[in-house]
Each structure stands twice: as structure tokens, then as C-alpha cells.
Amino acid sequence: MKAIKKRRKTFSPPALIASSFLFTIVIGTLLLKLPIATYKPISWIDALFTATSATTVTGLSVFDITATLTIFGEVVLLILIQIGGVGLMAFAVAVLIILGRKVGMTNRIFIQETFNYQSIGGTVRFVGEIVTFVIVIESIAFIALCTVWIPEFGWKQGMYYSVFHVVSAFNNAGFSLFPDNLSSFAGNPIITIILSGLFIIGGIGFIVVKDILQKRSIQQWTLHTKMMIFGTLIVNVIATLFLFILEFHNEKTIGSLSFIDKLWTSYFQAVTPRTAGFNMIIVGDMEESSLLLTLLLMFIGGGSASTASGIKLTTFMIILLATISYFRGIKEPHIFQRTIKSEVIFRSMAIGAVSSVIIFVALFLLTVTEKVPFLPLLFETVSAFATVGLSLGITGNISPAGEVILCFVMFLGRIGPLTLFFLLIHTKKESYHYSYDQVQTG
Amino acid sequence: MKAIKKRRKTFSPPALIASSFLFTIVIGTLLLKLPIATYKPISWIDALFTATSATTVTGLSVFDITATLTIFGEVVLLILIQIGGVGLMAFAVAVLIILGRKVGMTNRIFIQETFNYQSIGGTVRFVGEIVTFVIVIESIAFIALCTVWIPEFGWKQGMYYSVFHVVSAFNNAGFSLFPDNLSSFAGNPIITIILSGLFIIGGIGFIVVKDILQKRSIQQWTLHTKMMIFGTLIVNVIATLFLFILEFHNEKTIGSLSFIDKLWTSYFQAVTPRTAGFNMIIVGDMEESSLLLTLLLMFIGGGSASTASGIKLTTFMIILLATISYFRGIKEPHIFQRTIKSEVIFRSMAIGAVSSVIIFVALFLLTVTEKVPFLPLLFETVSAFATVGLSLGITGNISPAGEVILCFVMFLGRIGPLTLFFLLIHTKKESYHYSYDQVQTG
Ligand SMILES: [K+]
Ligand SMILES: [K+]
Numbered sequence: 112m113k114a115i116k117k118r119r120k121t122f123s124p125p126a127l128i129a130s131s132f133l134f135t136i137v138i139g140t141l142l143l144k145l146p147i148a149t150y151k152p153i154s155w156i157d158a159l160f161t162a163t164s165a166t167t168v169t170g171l172s173v174f175d176i177t178a179t180l181t182i183f184g185e186v187v188l189l190i191l192i193q194i195g196g197v198g199l200m201a202f203a204v205a206v207l208i209i210l211g212r213k214v215g216m217t218n219r220i221f222i223q224e225t226f227n228y229q230s231i232g233g234t235v236r237f238v239g240e241i242v243t244f245v246i247v248i249e250s251i252a253f254i255a256l257c258t259v260w261i262p263e264f265g266w267k268q269g270m271y272y273s274v275f276h277v278v279s280a281f282n283n284a285g286f287s288l289f290p291d292n293l294s295s296f297a298g299n300p301i302i303t304i305i306l307s308g309l310f311i312i313g314g315i316g317f318i319v320v321k322d323i324l325q326k327r328s329i330q331q332w333t334l335h336t337k338m339m340i341f342g343t344l345i346v347n348v349i350a351t352l353f354l355f356i357l358e359f360h361n362e363k364t365i366g367s368l369s370f371i372d373k374l375w376t377s378y379f380q381a382v383t384p385r386t387a388g389f390n391m392i393i394v395g396d397m398e399e400s401s402l403l404l405t406l407l408l409m410f411i412g413g414g415s416a417s418t419a420s421g422i423k424l425t426t427f428m429i430i431l432l433a434t435i436s437y438f439r440g441i442k443e444p445h446i447f448q449r450t451i452k453s454e455v456i457f458r459s460m461a462i463g464a465v466s467s468v469i470i471f472v473a474l475f476l477l478t479v480t481e482k483v484p485f486l487p488l489l490f491e492t493v494s495a496f497a498t499v500g501l502s503l504g505i506t507g508n509i510s511p512a513g514e515v516i517l518c519f520v521m522f523l524g525r526i527g528p529l530t531l532f533f534l535l536i537h538t539k540k541e542s543y544h545y546s547y548d549q550v551q552t553g
Numbered sequence: 554m555k556a557i558k559k560r561r562k563t564f565s566p567p568a569l570i571a572s573s574f575l576f577t578i579v580i581g582t583l584l585l586k587l588p589i590a591t592y593k594p595i596s597w598i599d600a601l602f603t604a605t606s607a608t609t610v611t612g613l614s615v616f617d618i619t620a621t622l623t624i625f626g627e628v629v630l631l632i633l634i635q636i637g638g639v640g641l642m643a644f645a646v647a648v649l650i651i652l653g654r655k656v657g658m659t660n661r662i663f664i665q666e667t668f669n670y671q672s673i674g675g676t677v678r679f680v681g682e683i684v685t686f687v688i689v690i691e692s693i694a695f696i697a698l699c700t701v702w703i704p705e706f707g708w709k710q711g712m713y714y715s716v717f718h719v720v721s722a723f724n725n726a727g728f729s730l731f732p733d734n735l736s737s738f739a740g741n742p743i744i745t746i747i748l749s750g751l752f753i754i755g756g757i758g759f760i761v762v763k764d765i766l767q768k769r770s771i772q773q774w775t776l777h778t779k780m781m782i783f784g785t786l787i788v789n790v791i792a793t794l795f796l797f798i799l800e801f802h803n804e805k806t807i808g809s810l811s812f813i814d815k816l817w818t819s820y821f822q823a824v825t826p827r828t829a830g831f832n833m834i835i836v837g838d839m840e841e842s843s844l845l846l847t848l849l850l851m852f853i854g855g856g857s858a859s860t861a862s863g864i865k866l867t868t869f870m871i872i873l874l875a876t877i878s879y880f881r882g883i884k885e886p887h888i889f890q891r892t893i894k895s896e897v898i899f900r901s902m903a904i905g906a907v908s909s910v911i912i913f914v915a916l917f918l919l920t921v922t923e924k925v926p927f928l929p930l931l932f933e934t935v936s937a938f939a940t941v942g943l944s945l946g947i948t949g950n951i952s953p954a955g956e957v958i959l960c961f962v963m964f965l966g967r968i969g970p971l972t973l974f975f976l977l978i979h980t981k982k983e984s985y986h987y988s989y990d991q992v993q994t995g
Contacts, residue, residue: 437903461879478842486927
């Protein structure tokens, strides 16, 4: 009895996130390896890769999903996606709430202000809220998609397609049952709006959604909500315009579409890299400049404690803000009339740095294990880290060693630099203090 | 008279650095455009590119130097290199000294400790010292090179080669008069030691050299010197080992050399990316993994106020140190029993961020203007930013627009993010203070 108690004590919430994630991946691997999951046998590595890709809501795939997985296999995939997406989001927020009663005063007030939960009962209530939220959003989207796909594919197939894509989109997984992902629906307004709406809401994070639903006016929004909403708007508008201009004359992508369809498709292809990973045009056909922009968008990612990954939009915004403030000689970076604490700036920069290191190391290992040109390899690595799932088409030809490397990258990218931080932290009480010294930099 | 005084007042030292640099480039362009400078006429853009490449000590070249430039042209190139390399180094240190009497107490003490110059007389004395230092080092190296090249090429040609390569190496320019740069000397110990010695000393910075010459023991070294010396040792040893292993079986590079020659060549090719830019093997023949490593080494660069560029070794070390400290929960990052001030950490991270932005924007523009694969373009951009001069062989085929973009990148890379910071700074006295607020990141 004593031993169990001791064990529970040392099992921190972030370690719980990481290990329950690993557990889900292992179960998923076993299920996908069952004979009833696939039409033809797949290797253990391929099963591991697919389970990891689904649980981390990445969407990279080493084989053609519909040609390889049976309905059973596809349902397993869908459950892994729902657990890895919304499941982790709920878990992360619950951890925040629980930690809120253990961490310092400022964090505590922030968490209490955001969630208004101070008790275990509150945490349970919160989980109930999140489940309701998911059911409502996914149901509305399901009905909307059915209006398109039931007339097109019949009742059974149309409803199945709708369920699968609703779950895949809301959880930012990017898996699709259509050949060439969503390319055949380029320019379709309902598909574009419903699916992008789903993954944007899922990727912005429940913290933000809850804040917006609770507050009456924009002025009352928390700083986090303001940054996420305005940041998302600005990044999406800029990215859409850039892709529209860069691809305008590219006959392989949007060049031959009508002006309106060009806009719809540019919009979709501009918002999908920030973790969703669906595609309405073949990624490999895009201009190199568009690919570079897509790389940046993937790296930035979505919101904290959401179904999205990447370094997170707020992290990116704070790094930019702090850098601009530094070069303008402003000691205390501020936005929306709020000063950003230096602790938050350090955290953002550390997350940016550690993410770059993870991508660099993984890319380096892949250049050793794979014989593939540089850009597709870089694209695949960033896509895996930000759990996006866009690919220049090399996933199917990657070596087993490369698959394992990508599994690690997806896992690290999804449990996130922040969870890693919780895991590694030893709140050392430093009783000594060294004297300060100067170093020349730059 | 009053007007002149007013004008001098607003002309800050960093603006002086930037504008004298621009002035040197303009004069260089005019001189290289003279009929006596080239065997056949070159375009204005090519002249501008070559002058910029020389003045910023980059070493990228749009044409074959020996086949295009006359002796007059080559001497112009050499003078531009000496001005841009050692000249800027001296200038930057002088600016530091002058600013030392205007900036805050901590910076002031640091500068006084480092240089012991508090007066204009001191600054003049310092310039004298730096000139003596350059003459001594370059003379010793000149004699050493002559012992190899006079027997091989005769008195006149041997001495000319020696002068040119001494200046090109000490200033980290990387220009060479031999076809395929230094490939024909792969494994030659004297050439390897003398040239790498020159560019390492030049690239480590005069601050460090002076500190070592003044102090009797390692314990007395400043933190900056300790970080530069140990950092340089560690990075160079690791890079050498990696290249040695990665290229061991590559027949195109070091695969067919003897074990000892493999080591010499790996060493040279490992130390040259941190701004020198000479090459003993064809860069395009290296493994992709080696190229990725080279990209990182180029980005890191050399020492502050030296003939090297890049984000600087200390900047890189502090970013790493701060990130590791953050994830280990250490509030005050320390190294060599000294705590790094948060001001220095912010500066390092801001330099890292702004450098990444410059490279990203330039690369994006180049993907629009050029029809070249991604890796060579990325390599060229980082090489230009860190004024390294290594290339995957695309410089000669770049469009005029691309040349202008690279000129900007070389200029920004050389005058440095720090000078840019001096230029942009408005030391705003902020009388207002916003309340702090939390943001979720990562
Ligand atoms: K995804
Ligand atoms: K160089």
C-alpha cells in the first residue's frame, strides 16, 4: 500500500501524459497488426509508424490508407486520432488545472482566471464541458458534410466519409479516405469552410474557445485569447495572399482554376499547414517559394493545449515581439497594453531553440539513413515535428530506420517541448549565486 | 560651422561603420569596373557583387578570379579584403571603446577591463597595436607559405601567391588564386596549419588575442576569452570528427586519401565553414549530412569584433546554455562560475532570431528569382549571410536580381546584427508601464 502511494507521488502529470501516449501507440500498433485490420499483412515498423502518426495526429502515411486498411483498421485509426487529438488537449488542460494548485501565484491566478476550477470536482466538470463541446462541434460539421457527400456517395458511404473526415479534421490529423487527399474538392466552398473551420477551432485550443464563449466583449478577452485570435487572422490572411500570388500562374496547382476557386484553394492550402495537413493541391507541385512559406507555417503551428502542434502561434509571436522590442531598445515588450513577463519570453525562446535542435538532429540522422534530396527530407522532418502530415511524397519510400526516427520526431512534436520541460524539470534550489559577467555576442 | 557640428553629432559610430563600408564597396565597384582591372569587360552588377564579396570578406564569386581579374584587379580585391576584414575589426573595437565612455556602468567596466583604454589617446594607441599585430602575424605566415610556394612556383609567383593567401586567410575572405580553391593542397600540413591558423586567429577576434597576451594564466582570462577558446576547441574537434566519419568512404572527397591526409583534410574542411570559406574538397561532392553540418557551422560563425561573421560562437553558446538551463529549471544560467546576465541572453536570442529572419526572407526572395534546387540556394544564402563563401557551385549562374539580394545579405551579415542594433536603437525612456500578463506557449 505504501509502495503504491510512493509510486503515485513520483508519477507527475506530464509523465502521465507522455506514458499514456506511449501506451496508446503500443495498443494501436498491436491492433493495426491484427489480420482483420489490413487486407494484406503490414510490417511491425509500418504498424508502429501508422499508430504513431494517428495518435500524434500527424497524418503521414507509409501506405495508401483505403487500399491497405479494412473498415476495422480505419476505425482503429479514427479512435487513435480522437484520443491523441482532443484526448491530449483535455489532458493538457486538466494538468494545467491540477498544477494550478501547486505552482506559483501568478500561474495560479492565470489558470484560475481562465478556467475558474479550483477543485477536483471542477476538473471533472471541465472534462464534461470539453466532451460536450466536441460532440456539439463534430455533430454540426457531420450534418454539413453529409449534405455534400450523401448525394454524391449514397447514405452509407456518404455518412462514413463524413464521420471520418470530421474526426480527422477536428483533431488536426489530416488523414483522408480519398485518393490525393482532398484534391478533388478544390474550390468546393462547403468542404473548404467546414473542414478548415473544424481544424482551426480544434487547433486554436479549448482555452481560447471557452474564453470567447464566456466573455461578452473583446475587451474582456484574456491576453492569450486576443493573441491567438488576432494572430490566427493575420497569419492566415497573409499566408492566403502569398500562396494566391505565388501559385497564380502555376498550371499544376491553381493556375487553371477560376479566380474564385483560386482564392478558396489558396485559403485552404494556406491554413492547412498550421497542423491540419489536408491538401487540396499536390504539395510537390507547388512552387519552391510556396514550399518555404509552408515550412514556416508548419513550424509555427497552432495554439497551446489544442489538437495542433508546432512551436505554437503564441510562442512565435512572442519571439518576434521580443526581438523587435530588443532592437528598438524597449526593455519590456508589450502587446495589447500588457507587458510580457521575461519568464514567458525565456520560455518562448527556449521552446524555439529546442524545437530547432530536434528538427536539426532528426534531419541530420535522416540525411545519413536516407538517399533522398534535401528539400523533401527537410519538409518531411518539419511536417513530422509539427504533426502536420504534408509530404513531398517520400514517406512511402523511407527506410525502417527513417520511419523510427520520424516516429520519435512525431512523438516529441506532439507531447510538446512544454511537456518535455515538465518532465525534465528539477526545480533546483540554488543556494549559491555566481557573479555576473559580460560576454560579447553578435 | 554650426550645421557641421550638428551633423557630426547625429552621425553615430555604428552609422559610421555602415556608411564607411558602403563607401568602400562603391569605390571598389568603380575600381573593378576600370578597363585595367579585368581582361574582358564585366557588368556593373558583377563588379558590385565582387566588391561586396571582397569588402564583406565573403569570397563568393560570379566569375573565375584569375581568368577575369588582372593583377591590378586582384590587388584591388586584396585591399578591399584587408579593409573589410581587419579594418572592420579595428573599427568595431574602437567603437566599443568610444561607446564605453557613454554606455552604462557594467558595459563600461567590461570594456575598460578588456582594453584599459579610457581616452582618445588610448584609442589611437589601440589602433597602433592592432596594426602591429596584423603586420607581425601576416609576416610570419607569409614567410611560412613562401617556403612551400617559392620552390613550387618560383620567386615572383610564389611570393605573390603567399601574400594573396595570407591576406585572404587572415581576413577570413576565402578567395584563392588556384583553380578549385585549395583542393590541390589537400593533406599538405604546412598549408593546412598556416592558413587555418591565420583564419582562426583572425576569426577569434582581437579582444581574445589581446586578453591572452596580457594575462599570465588561464584563470585570469575574461569570461569572453574562456568561452571563445574552449568553444572554438570543442566545436572544431567535434566538427572534424564528424566530417572524418561521414566522408571516410566518400571517394569523391577524402575516400581515396591516406588516413593521415583524411584527418588533415577533415580538420581543414571542419574549421573553414566558420567564416573562412576556403575549401580543400569540392563542397558539392560532400555527403548531404556533411553539408547540413557545414550549414550549422556557417550559421554559428566566429568571434565578435573579428574578421569572422555568423551569429558568433558566443551567441550560439549562450542560446544553447540558456535553453538547457531553462529546461533544467535553472533560473540563472552560468558557465565557468559566472552567471550570464539576462540582458546578454536576450541579446543573443534576439540576434539568433533576427539572423534567422534575414536568412529566411533572402532565401524566400531567391526561390522566387532563381530556378535552382533548394539545398544549393539555402547553402548560398547562409554562406552569404555568414560571409563564408563556400558554395555548391551556383554563384556563377545566379540572376542579376539574385546577385543584388546576395549583396544585401553579405552586407547585413558583415556589418552584423549588432551594428544593426546600434543603428536602430532609440533608447526610449518608457514612462508608462503595462501590467504583466500570462500567455501559454509551446
Ligand atoms: K496533421
Ligand atoms: K569568407
